[in-house]
Amino acid sequence: MNGFTPRDPDFEARVRANFDQQNFMELLGARLVSVAPGEVEIALPIRPALEQQHGYAHAGAAWSIADSAAGFSAQSLMAADEGVLTVELKINLLAPGQGERLIARGRVERAGRRLMVGRADVYAEAQGRETHVAIATGTFMVLPGLADKA
Amino acid sequence: MNGFTPRDPDFEARVRANFDQQNFMELLGARLVSVAPGEVEIALPIRPALEQQHGYAHAGAAWSIADSAAGFSAQSLMAADEGVLTVELKINLLAPGQGERLIARGRVERAGRRLMVGRADVYAEAQGRETHVAIATGTFMVLPGLADKA
């Protein structure tokens, strides 16, 4: 329990609808695992198409699900008619992304009226064991009257 | 002319071979446009599969080609037996990625012995006109004796 109270009681349905509209998540093969107020988890099975030259998942795959996990965490706290936009997001890469899947756990660090700060931690799961592979911290903008087309 | 002298005369062939090994670039549909010492350009045609919920290219696509453009810029200055690893990369998003294609222009800002700092600017090209859509700045590590498998 992080203490956040959603302004839109249908926040989960809205986030799920928006996730489903992100064709890019489908291209990657990402799946929305869970949505709670200010907290979203996304999983991405690692497969050869996601690899970089060393045979690990490309950092772009980790960045992308981190962005969606933190961004949708922010959106989960917004009003029904508000959309979300990534202003900036920095990722620090801690270890190679190898194993069966990547998991991004996003959460809101501060929910402002116009800007929200979010974080996502990315883990690589291999044989049931998680390794912390990336930390992302960024700024998300509230777009009043520009609800994501759900 | 940026004044960088490559340590490996075959830098372009090496960068091209490494780019070709990044399956993830192929999944996105990215193409290596040009390689010069400390400077790499990558283009990515925008198509529905890359979109987020507002109908623009997902920021993850911009981040990914920015990472590869800046990272391969760094690698172009490394010795033949050195590999490159992204330590961290932050992107600031300036405008929506819409139009025919994204173009990432990477360059090395400082070439250290163990760490390099690189930047990539991402533009969206629409009807022959470029809009600056993102700025990425990051740190890349030199991996001695761990040349990317070319």
Place this chain on the structure above:
Amino acid sequence: MNGFTPRDPDFEARVRANFDQQNFMELLGARLVSVAPGEVEIALPIRPALEQQHGYAHAGAAWSIADSAAGFSAQSLMAADEGVLTVELKINLLAPGQGERLIARGRVERAGRRLMVGRADVYAEAQGRETHVAIATGTFMVLPGLADKA
């Protein structure tokens, strides 16, 4: 010439008045060198009080003048009744800050209505020669109706 047109013709006087109100710049010993539309330069003589444990200028001194240089660059493009706030600023440190003085050259990379993206490059000047010591990129917020108290 960067092509920016200031919305407030008195932008220079306003930026100078705001700089003078930053007690922290006085504590550091920083001086406002020049103000142009979207471009501000700040100089900081290096002295023992600014040092870290290795005898170089503390990165906090570089960050602080980079923040003020980029932030005031943003403010130079704002309307007379708008204030500026740093949302986030990342610095990459390239070389030790040693010599007679640090110089931060800020400029606006994108001037949005609500958010601006700015960059500052920090140089260390020693015996008339400049070394590039840091790159900072960040987001600055426009505060309508909350002009800095000039």
Place this chain on the structure above:
Amino acid sequence: MNGFTPRDPDFEARVRANFDQQNFMELLGARLVSVAPGEVEIALPIRPALEQQHGYAHAGAAWSIADSAAGFSAQSLMAADEGVLTVELKINLLAPGQGERLIARGRVERAGRRLMVGRADVYAEAQGRETHVAIATGTFMVLPGLADKA
């Protein structure tokens, strides 16, 4: 208990000696509160000399103690002959720094052999109540054989 085992049993004395050598911390008026393996806390009384134009503590003061808190957290895990260098550090500002003092709590997020990733959270204490004012995440380099001059 974060599970870190220091490689130098005298880590606390070494960090304290290094902190005392940072003249810049003295100029700011910062004090080293506590040192544990991978965790360092620094406090900074807010006074007029630290203010920016709105009357709050300048973000440079917050950045500086965040850098020292995260950097010394990294150093606390290093061998006796290793020094620490900030590679990059990004700060997200959440709220104005107002009240009696700023407190930076640093901790190591990943301790690598050559690079460490650290985080510092900055709080402003006013009448016994803490407000979260900043989050900083950055990369710190291990400098073998270049111990900070203790």
